[in-house]
Amino acid sequence: MIKMFKKMSLWAVLGAVFFMIIQIISDLYLPTLTSNIIDKGVTQGDTEYILQVGMMMIGVSLVGIVASVFNTLIATREGQKLGRRLRSEIYEKVSYSSNQGFDKVGTASLITRTTNDVNQVQMVTQLFLRLMINAPITLIGASFLAYMRDPELTKIFIYIIPSLIIIVGIVMYLAIPLFKGLQKKTDKLNLVFREGLTGVRVIRAFNQTGFEENRFDEANKDYTQTAIKVNIIMSFLMPVITLIISITNVSIIWYGGHNVANGTLEVGNMMAFMTYAMQILMSFMMMTMIFVLVPRAQASAVRINEVLDMENDISDPETPQQWSNQASLAFNKVLFRYKGAENPAINQVDFEMKKGETLAIIGGTGSGKSTLVNLIPRFFDIETGEISLNGQDVRKVPQKDLRDRIGFVPQKAVLFTGTIRSNLLYGYPDATEEDMWKALEIAQAKSFVEELSDGLDSKVEQGGDNFSGGQKQRLCIARALIKPADVYIFDDSFSALDFKTDALLRKKLKEEVTDAMIIIVAQRISTVVEANQIIVLDEGKMVGKGSHQELKETNETYQEIMTSQLREEQIA
Incomplete structure (x- = not known):
């Protein structure tokens, strides 16, 4: 007192x-x-x-x-x-x-x-x-x-x-x-x-x-x-x-x-x-x-x-480092474990990607896919190794600057009470109406928003409960895409979309987002096949890395996922 x-x-x-x-x-x-x-x-x-x-x-x-x-x-x-x-x-x-x-x-x-x-x-x-x-x-x-x-x-x-x-x-x-x-x-x-x-x-x-x-x-x-x-x-x-x-x-x-x-x-x-x-x-x-x-x-x-008095185990550096002009993302022998856990959630993960590339992460439930992408914006700090964005260790730059360069769509679609416009501006307050419609078009949300009587000013109830699961996901994707970023992260954000919408969205991403990196966490093989690089996770370990064709021929875990989702003629 x-x-x-x-x-x-x-x-x-x-x-x-x-x-x-x-x-x-x-x-x-x-x-x-x-x-x-x-x-x-x-x-x-x-x-x-x-x-x-x-x-x-x-x-x-x-x-x-x-x-x-x-x-x-x-x-x-x-x-x-x-x-x-x-x-x-x-x-x-x-x-x-x-x-x-x-x-x-x-x-x-x-x-x-x-x-x-x-x-x-x-x-x-x-x-x-x-x-x-x-x-x-x-x-x-x-x-x-x-x-x-x-x-x-x-x-x-x-x-x-x-x-x-x-x-x-x-x-x-x-x-x-x-x-x-x-x-x-x-x-x-x-x-x-x-x-x-x-x-x-x-x-x-x-x-x-x-x-x-x-x-x-x-x-x-x-x-x-x-x-x-x-x-x-x-x-x-x-x-x-x-x-x-x-x-x-x-x-x-x-x-x-x-x-x-x-x-x-x-x-x-x-x-x-x-x-x-x-x-x-x-x-x-x-x-x-x-x-x-x-x-x-x-x-x-x-x-x-x-x-x-709760100590924040994630803090900004005393002397922040400057960003380089190199647009890249790299994981170097990254190891992370949750507090009190015996086994690491992410164990010795290595990969590198550059501007214009798409990285897909696939694996079974509990393999560490969401944990891996949550490490990039420093929602958690790694135990050993290094995560670098644009050539700079993410722990050596202010959290605000880091997250300004990341467009993030979480696994659970979250909308805030207000309007579609206010939710889109939440991602980028300086966005114009043209930017909003462009983002909605890429996210395959433009058609259903246009059908609403108030368009961008249509009301969003608490938690977005007046929209379906797929509509909420697409609005969340649009909110992330409206923001100019170096890397866009989609954490299993296509799960509520049908195959056709999923394919159209990925096609639009490839056509429109050419000056940034894209990371897609997915459960479906069809979502990851066109990625430049695919990482296969199993119990936090990276058990495979390569293109779809390479993994299909050489990686046992990836083959098991394919077999469980596709027919033999589709695999061939």
Whole structure:
């Protein structure tokens, strides 16, 4: 939490403290004025004195109200600004973190940390500038003034305050672990809910709606039971404190009444003492709220700091190297393994390609095809070897510059909410309308976009759910092609296309993209046959490299893939 508070403006904190002190002075001075009205005005029948002190009370109250308003305004603004800053920092951290760092925390947990956890810290920040300053100062000031009114009556607090401390301590001991547990249960609830939403089609296809409902009910029930349990524990606090306040009032009236009857205590002083006693007990109540909320906020702050302190294992070089004019891509004995894995995902891969060439990567499921192409834009960093683009090691140039030279189509077609135009401009903001139609034509998407009533301005729903799988893939391909790049990477991006569209798209690529390199990851032999160079992967190892004709005659793995997809007469 201390680390969070350091993000606040010092002037804002000082301003909040200044106005809070003025409010506290006003609150502590009012009982004294009430005492004076009773003892010097009411008992003596001095109406003029009553009016004079009454006007003073109104003035002091107005000062306290104004100070309270300004304190609340500063506290609220600073709390909201801190929340905004934390959300921005988390988003920025996640945006620039590596895939491994992102996967380590998980999407559901990141959502909880960005919303629920930030809200907890935000709320405690506001309370810090309100109650955490108010409660201890009021407690000390009211205790001193109460003692000044009647030292004997102050002895009542010797019994009351320890009782309060014991009760609050027991409640906190039982409640704080449950409050901390609620954060993890919120993560679990978000995870199950998110999986149910994103996988709704699969759930329905396998008739697992009932299973998922039960799964969600279990997570929801677990969260609900914990929340009910902690609230039941906390519900004991208020009635017990109310009972203690009532006992305190009765005790003050009982013993104070005797002192008034004996003439050792004036009525006004007794009334002032009762007000100070209420302020003391209310300060304890405010501190109790602090003890409840701070542990929750502390747990949230720890979770937020885990994200903010997450080390990014992919960073830009301190002294970036300059690009050469040589348009090429080369892998030199590249080895990569995922964190914690025993065996490499990519093992000693070597190849080289130049401008105008097409490289195809083929292999069985899990052979490392997608992993291989993800190494080029540095989504992961290799363990040994070197990947060079245009003659420069990709680790020795800034990530932004590197990715500016790459057009990438991921394995999963991802479209953003908006329009077709906004999605295409996402790939290249400076593109003209002519560029957009050209990219759509190459991607074989022009025909169906022209048929839409709004054309380029046709709406794209969340995730592109208003388009078919093939249409989404072609729009994603167009988004990559619209960007001027040195290398275009298609990670199994033709899988949802029929053979005819696949062939037409590859033909257009060959005709139009002549000044860049093309890498195609594919499952189908028909997609890779015309590539200048084909790499065959098996369990991360490069077991074949060459043209289609060369591999067909000499490579056993490639022959097996061909046999599984083509008839004998097609192979011949």
